[in-house]
Amino acid sequence: MSGGDDPRVRNRTTDAGGGYSKHNSTGWHTTGTLGAYAAAVATSKYLGLTQAQMVSAIGLSGSVAGGTWAFSRDGSMSKRFNPGNAAQSGITAAYLAREGFTGPRYVIEAEWGGYFSLYAFNHTYDLMTLFADLGDDLRLGWTGIKPYACCRGCHSAIDVIHQMRSENQVTADNIDAVLVTCSAS
CATH class of the missing domain: 1.10.4100.10 (2-methylcitrate dehydratase PrpD)
Incomplete structure (x- = not known):
C-alpha cells in the first residue's frame, strides 16, 4: 500500500x-x-x-x-x-x-x-x-457507507440487535443486560 x-x-x-x-x-x-x-x-x-x-x-x-x-x-x-x-x-x-x-x-x-x-x-x-x-x-x-450514525466498530452489535428484534420479537422489556465486546482499535 x-x-x-x-x-x-x-x-x-x-x-x-x-x-x-x-x-x-x-x-x-x-x-x-x-x-x-x-x-x-x-x-x-x-x-x-x-x-x-x-x-x-x-x-x-x-x-x-x-x-x-x-x-x-x-x-x-x-x-x-x-x-x-x-x-x-x-x-x-x-x-x-x-x-x-x-x-x-x-x-x-x-x-x-x-x-x-x-x-x-x-x-x-x-x-x-x-x-x-x-x-x-x-x-x-x-x-464505506455507515448505515448507522456511530463508530463503525459498533455496527455489528446494532445489526445483531436488529436481527434479534425481527427474528425473535425481542423488546427492551425482555432484556436484563447487554454485553458487547469490541476490539481495542
Whole structure:
C-alpha cells in the first residue's frame, strides 16, 4: 500500500501524509480534517466551477478544516459536529470561490500552514502519492457507507440487535443486560 497502513481506511491524502494511523495517532479526526476538502470538490463539480475557482474552493476549505479526537476523553458530542462542519465549510468555500473569493493555491503542500505541514508534520509525506493512478484508481473500494450514525466498530452489535428484534420479537422489556465486546482499535 502506497503510504497507507490500514487497509480499511484509505484515501489519497492520508496515504500521501504517511497513512491513516499516523494521522489519527496525532489526534486528528479525518472526517474533520479532510471532509471540507471533499465537500469543496463535490460542490465545485456540482456548480460547474472553473479549475481556478475549484482550486480556490479547495484552498478555502483547507483554511477552515479541522477536527480532533479530543472527544474521546470525555465523550463530548464534537465527533458528531465534525462531519456537518466539514460539509458546511466545503460548500461555503465553493460558493465563495464561484463569486471570486480566492483561497490559497498550495493549501496541501505549503511549508507553513499547508495540510502536510499541519497534519503530517512529524512524519514523512509524499505529494506524488496524491496523484498516483488518478483517474484510474478512484479509491471507491476503500470507501464505506455507515448505515448507522456511530463508530463503525459498533455496527455489528446494532445489526445483531436488529436481527434479534425481527427474528425473535425481542423488546427492551425482555432484556436484563447487554454485553458487547469490541476490539481495542
